[in-house]
Amino acid sequence: xxxxxxxxxxxxxxxxxxxxxxxxxxxxxxxxxxxxxxxxxxxxxxxxxxxxxxxxxxxxxxxxxxxxxxxxxxxxxxxxxxxxxxxxxxxxxxxxxxxxxxxxxxxxxxxxxxxxxxxxxxxxxxxxxxxxxxxxxxxxxxxxxxxxxxxxxxxxxxxxxxxxxxxxxxxxxxxxxxxxxxxxxxxxxxxxxxxxxxxxxxxxxxxxxxxxxxxxxxxxxxxxxxxxxxxxxxxxxxxxxxxxxxxxxxxxxxxxxxxxxxxxxxxxxxxxxxxxxxxxxxxxxxxxxxxxxxxxxxxxxxxxxxxxxxxxxxxxxxxxxxxxxxxxxxxxxxxxxxxxxxxxxxxxxxxxxxxxxxxxxxxxxxxxxxxxxxxxxxxxxxxxxxxxxx
Amino acid sequence: xxxxxxxxxxxxxxxxxxxxxxxxxxxxxxxxxxxxxxxxxxxxxxxxxxxxxxxxxxxxxxxxxxxxxxxxxxxxxxxxxxxxxxxxxxxxxxxxxxxxxxxxxxxxxxxxxxxxxxxxxxxxxxxxxxxxxxxxxxxxxxxxxxxxxxxxxxxxxxxxxxxxxxxxxxxxxxxxxxxxxxxxxxxxxxxxxx
Numbered sequence: 001x002x003x004x005x006x007x008x009x010x011x012x013x014x015x016x017x018x019x020x021x022x023x024x025x026x027x028x029x030x031x032x033x034x035x036x037x038x039x040x041x042x043x044x045x046x047x048x049x050x051x052x053x054x055x056x057x058x059x060x061x062x063x064x065x066x067x068x069x070x071x072x073x074x075x076x077x078x079x080x081x082x083x084x085x086x087x088x089x090x091x092x093x094x095x096x097x098x099x100x101x102x103x104x105x106x107x108x109x110x111x112x113x114x115x116x117x118x119x120x121x122x123x124x125x126x127x128x129x130x131x132x133x134x135x136x137x138x139x140x141x142x143x144x145x146x147x148x149x150x151x152x153x154x155x156x157x158x159x160x161x162x163x164x165x166x167x168x169x170x171x172x173x174x175x176x177x178x179x180x181x182x183x184x185x186x187x188x189x190x191x192x193x194x195x196x197x198x199x200x201x202x203x204x205x206x207x208x209x210x211x212x213x214x215x216x217x218x219x220x221x222x223x224x225x226x227x228x229x230x231x232x233x234x235x236x237x238x239x240x241x242x243x244x245x246x247x248x249x250x251x252x253x254x255x256x257x258x259x260x261x262x263x264x265x266x267x268x269x270x271x272x273x274x275x276x277x278x279x280x281x282x283x284x285x286x287x288x289x290x291x292x293x294x295x296x297x298x299x300x301x302x303x304x305x306x307x308x309x310x311x312x313x314x315x316x317x318x319x320x321x322x323x324x325x326x327x328x329x330x331x332x333x334x335x336x337x338x339x340x341x342x343x344x345x346x347x348x349x350x351x352x353x354x355x356x357x358x359x360x361x362x363x364x365x366x367x368x369x370x371x372x373x374x375x376x377x378x379x380x381x382x383x384x385x386x387x388x389x390x
Numbered sequence: 391x392x393x394x395x396x397x398x399x400x401x402x403x404x405x406x407x408x409x410x411x412x413x414x415x416x417x418x419x420x421x422x423x424x425x426x427x428x429x430x431x432x433x434x435x436x437x438x439x440x441x442x443x444x445x446x447x448x449x450x451x452x453x454x455x456x457x458x459x460x461x462x463x464x465x466x467x468x469x470x471x472x473x474x475x476x477x478x479x480x481x482x483x484x485x486x487x488x489x490x491x492x493x494x495x496x497x498x499x500x501x502x503x504x505x506x507x508x509x510x511x512x513x514x515x516x517x518x519x520x521x522x523x524x525x526x527x528x529x530x531x532x533x534x535x536x537x538x539x540x541x542x543x544x545x546x547x548x549x550x551x552x553x554x555x556x557x558x559x560x561x562x563x564x565x566x567x568x569x570x571x572x573x574x575x576x577x578x579x580x581x582x583x584x
Binding site for chain 2: 308324327328331332334336337338339340341343357360361364365367368
């Protein structure tokens with residue numbers, strides 16, 4: 001059965017205080033829901049997105065042939081996160097370029113496009129905004145919050161900011177903070193964007209241009225770090241596009257160059273430069289242990305949820321060791337936690353791909369959630385939120 | 391080793407309500423039993439994908455780790471009981487793991503195939519490595535890289551200053567306390583730091 005997705009938006013008038021001390025008002029969040037909220041509203045699952053994703057998690061838009069949902073392998077009818085049982089919510093974060101209020105929108109305080117003035121948003125701010133979306137949908141407690149990479153950070157943050165509002169957290173290919181190497185990659189990407197002559201200090205919209213060169217390079221750097229050396233070698237090796245060395249430093253010679261340029265071009269066509277800066281900063285800033293002198297065990301003491309953590313052996317950007325740090329902190333706090341270290345060749349990207357063991361573990365975990373008392377008594381459908389569809 | 395009688399005998403060694411760490415927990419059957427029948431809580435450690443999946447299906451906490459990399463993820467004295475049921479014989483660093491067990495848990499329970507069981511002795515006398523129900527592998531393909539006896543473990547435990555609180559043999563789901571080194575295919579030890 002095909003899952004049909006309908007984008008929706010929720011408008012918020014009350015100002016949202018941000019971690020930086022700034023606040024944002026008159027903002028909207030784009031979201032999609034899949035499946036049906038049960039009578040006691042206990043089967044909701046919130047999906048948090050990673051760097052360049054959106055609220056469009058799964059399914060097709062009416063008339064569309066193929067799903068462009070970024071987690072279509074994971075979410076849908078009969079999928080590991082089964083929308084026949086769960087009411088799944090995909091939400092687009094503040095500052096994004098996919099529908100939620102972001103740098104290209106008008107600031108109600110000034111009447112001008114935010115551009116470079118869009119406030120810096122953090123993972124904690126996003127979680128607060130998501131909590132307000134749940135309020136709007138009438139959902140007091142989530143069966144689970146789930147996310148990969150930056151989405152996993154949001155899931156972790158949920159367990160600390162709103163420990164009573166979720167029963168499970170599924171944290172995939174993530175980390176309790178970025179390493180210096182990771183921040184370094186983000187910085188290279190940001191410098192590529194801000195030094196693009198078309199960037200205009202972030203106010204490029206007014207100039208009718210887009211810093212595409214910067215975005216291309218940012219994406220190329222990012223893309224390299226999401227793959228593993230083995231996968232890249234297997235896919236491209238040292239293959240030459242035209243079979244012979246051309247002795248040029250300007251043109252594409254190796255297949256990998258062609259691939260990276262293609263990925264960079266594609267990205268620069270649809271992604272907003274200011275959004276990229278904001279989101280990579282949110283990644284850099286995330287560090288729940290900052291208030292506990294770097295002690296993650298103390299930082300995670302507030303969590304009440306049950307956890308499933310998943311990492312991938314060849315992921316060097318969010319390595320298994322980083323997931324084990326979170327596992328250790330949860331063990332120290334006597335929390336319920338399971339951890340699967342998936343032997344997958346694909347690097348960080350593996351969390352979006354179809355690895356059978358990975359999908360089976362998540363499926364088994366969600367089957368357990370579905371069989372818990374909080375979800376077993378009330379299969380009756382009652383007053384759906386507007387626009388909720390299967 | 392997962393038949394119900396054996397499960398019950400091992401579980402009886404675990405105090406009610408204990409916080410348990412099961413090293414090499416397999417499909418999680420013992421932990422599941424301890425949670426349901428004896429009010430225990432805890433975690434299993436497993437390396438095999440299919441076992442990790444089986445544990446998640448059962449609703450048992452499982453951490454996928456390679457025990458040969460040690461137990462540094464666990465703090466001193468952080469568990470009431472550490473179980474090593476049919477695990478020790480697969481570990482390269484069996485002695486280190488035993489010491490780690492005593493560090494992390496207040497109580498250790500170990501079970502492993504007793505190589506001195508009489509059919510094994512008979513096989514050796516006949517000049518061949520034993521292949522039995524309990525040790526079903528040929529010498530060249532066995533995953534049991536540490537073969538020891540009931541008596542050997544007593545020596546190793548003493549050497550590491552562990553006090554043995556209880557020790558017996560297991561044969562066909564029954565406890566053997568008379569001549570366990572000769573009459574039982576499985577050796578079981580309960581110990582604490584000396």
